[in-house]
Amino acid sequence: MAGPLAGVRVVEFAAIGPGPFCAMLLADMGAEILRIDRPGRAAADISARGRASLALDLKEAAAVETCLAVLGAADVLIEGFRPGVMERLGLGPEIVCAANPRLIYGRMTGWGQSGPLAASAGHDINYIALTGALEAIGGDAPVPPLNLVGDYGGGSLYLAMGIAAALYERATSGLGQVIDAAIVDGAASLTSVFHNPRAFSLPSAARGEHMLSGAAPFYGVYKCADGKFISVGALEPQFYAAFLQILGLPADALGDQHNRADWPAGRARLEALFATRPRDEWAALFEGSDACVAPVLTLEEAPHHPQMQGRFTPEGGYHIPNPAPRFSRTQSELRTGYAKAGEGGDEMLAAWCVK
Numbered sequence: 486m487a488g489p490l491a492g493v494r495v496v497e498f499a500a501i502g503p504g505p506f507c508a509m510l511l512a513d514m515g516a517e518i519l520r521i522d523r524p525g526r527a528a529a530d531i532s533a534r535g536r537a538s539l540a541l542d543l544k545e546a547a548a549v550e551t552c553l554a555v556l557g558a559a560d561v562l563i564e565g566f567r568p569g570v571m572e573r574l575g576l577g578p579e580i581v582c583a584a585n586p587r588l589i590y591g592r593m594t595g596w597g598q599s600g601p602l603a604a605s606a607g608h609d610i611n612y613i614a615l616t617g618a619l620e621a622i623g624g625d626a627p628v629p630p631l632n633l634v635g636d637y638g639g640g641s642l643y644l645a646m647g648i649a650a651a652l653y654e655r656a657t658s659g660l661g662q663v664i665d666a667a668i669v670d671g672a673a674s675l676t677s678v679f680h681n682p683r684a685f686s687l688p689s690a691a692r693g694e695h696m697l698s699g700a701a702p703f704y705g706v707y708k709c710a711d712g713k714f715i716s717v718g719a720l721e722p723q724f725y726a727a728f729l730q731i732l733g734l735p736a737d738a739l740g741d742q743h744n745r746a747d748w749p750a751g752r753a754r755l756e757a758l759f760a761t762r763p764r765d766e767w768a769a770l771f772e773g774s775d776a777c778v779a780p781v782l783t784l785e786e787a788p789h790h791p792q793m794q795g796r797f798t799p800e801g802g803y804h805i806p807n808p809a810p811r812f813s814r815t816q817s818e819l820r821t822g823y824a825k826a827g828e829g830g831d832e833m834l835a836a837w838c839v840k
Contacts, residue, residue: 488515489815493652494837495561496521496552497536502609502632503640503668504565504593505532510645512536512820513808516561519833521552526826531805535820539830549575557585558837560661561648565593568603578663588661589651591644595635597667609635609668616673621692624699639671696720702739702751703728706781713764714781717755728776732758 493516497508509532512518518536525540539555541548553576556562562581564571571577571592578590595612596602609632613619618634619627644666651662679695692698699705703719719728725742729735739754740747759767764780771778782790788797788804797804798819808817824830 487816487818488513489812489817490652491515491815493517493561494559495519495563496556496559498562498564498566498571499523499526499533499538500565500593501530502565503636503644504563505530506637506641507591507593507644507648508532508536508563509534509820510641510808511561511648513817515815515817517833519555519559519830519837520824522826524826534805534823536824537829537833538824538826539834540827543574543576552576553581553584555834555837556581556588559585559588560652561589561591563591563593563644563648568594568598582661582663586660587655589648589655590661590663591648591666592664593640593644593666593668595640595668597669598665608632612639612668613672616669616676618672618676621676621679621695621698623692627692634675635668635672639673639675640666640668643671643674700745700748702748702755703742705752707755707759709759709764709767710761711763715759715764715767716779716781718777718779720777724775724777727774728778731771731774731776731778 490511493511495508495511495516495518497504497518497520499505499520499522508518508520512535520533520536520538521543522538522540524542526538539551541551543549543552556576564576572579578592582588582590592598594603595607596605610619610629613630613635614627616639619629622628622630622634644664647664647666651664655661694700697704703717703725706714706716708714717728719725722742726736729738732738739751767778768780780790787793796807798807798821799805800821805819805821808819811817
């Protein structure tokens with residue numbers, strides 16, 4: 486197997502959302518993933534690609550014994566159940582890590598392992614709501630940013646980073662450890678720089694008032710004549726100057742760039758201007774310049790843009806983003822293929838020498 490994590494063995498207890506997505510990232514980087522599935526699952530989403538499956542009913546003692554055996558040969562465990570579930574199954578860290586002290590035990594939850602909401606249900610929108618991230622995104626009302634900020638940004642990526650760090654530390658100590666990856670922790674961490682609006686010379690980080698949330702005319706999205714959108718990010722003076730020059734506007738056309746009192750009129754003028762041409766005409770006008778302007782593409786359009794070509798792989802009528810980041814020597818590899826529940830698991834157990 487290729488990738489910087491080649492040889493790392495990961496046992497993933499099937500869940501939804503950020504846990505499987507984290508496992509997908511590790512698989513693309515070369516890790517061997519054995520997914521413990523519920524019997525009977527016929528299909529899974531794209532984040533379940535690239536690993537073998539073992540179908541087990543964890544309510545049965547024999548299934549738990551199989552899990553303990555395979556975990557004895559594993560490097561990493563990923564689970565995304567509510568707090569206490571793994572303990573009730575007899576697969577909590579006290580038992581599993583005692584049997585395999587080198588195991589890195591990754592726990593993915595929304596609210597964390599403790600606190601008044603720890604046992605409550607929730608989804609991405611709830612987690613980012615409580616961190617302040619959701620309130621800061623949108624216009625008249627907060628807009629859910631898909632589940633990018635919570636599940637995948639604050640959850641999957643932080644767990645993957647934690648696993649990588651724990652693997653590095655284990656090379657010195659010889660010991661694994663438990664990773665508590667709560668989406669509320671990761672999402673809150675992502676908002677770090679916005680907790681001090683003074684760093685941006687702004688009075689507030691409230692929705693619609695921040696320079697990066699749509700208040701400034703030089704950083705935002707504009708509707709074009711065809712109903713599509715163009716993005717503008719001309720923050721620095723040299724990029725702002727290039728932006729105005731390409732538009733054929735004088736330097737003071739939008740007022741003083743950093744005077745908030747001039748922003749509403751400047752935005753109104755740009756709204757009227759961008760509404761005069763279709764998106765792709767504006768994109769062609771700014772293409773290759775330092776004005777920091779780019780078309781807002783749909784998910785279907787993105788793989789076909791010249792800059793994005795080669796960054797996706799066609800699969801079953803759609804496109805899968807290629808693994809990121811890129812490595813110069815131990816290249817990651819896109820792992821396709823979707824195992825049904827129980828498919829490939831027995832072979833992986835034999836390869837791991839589990840009796």
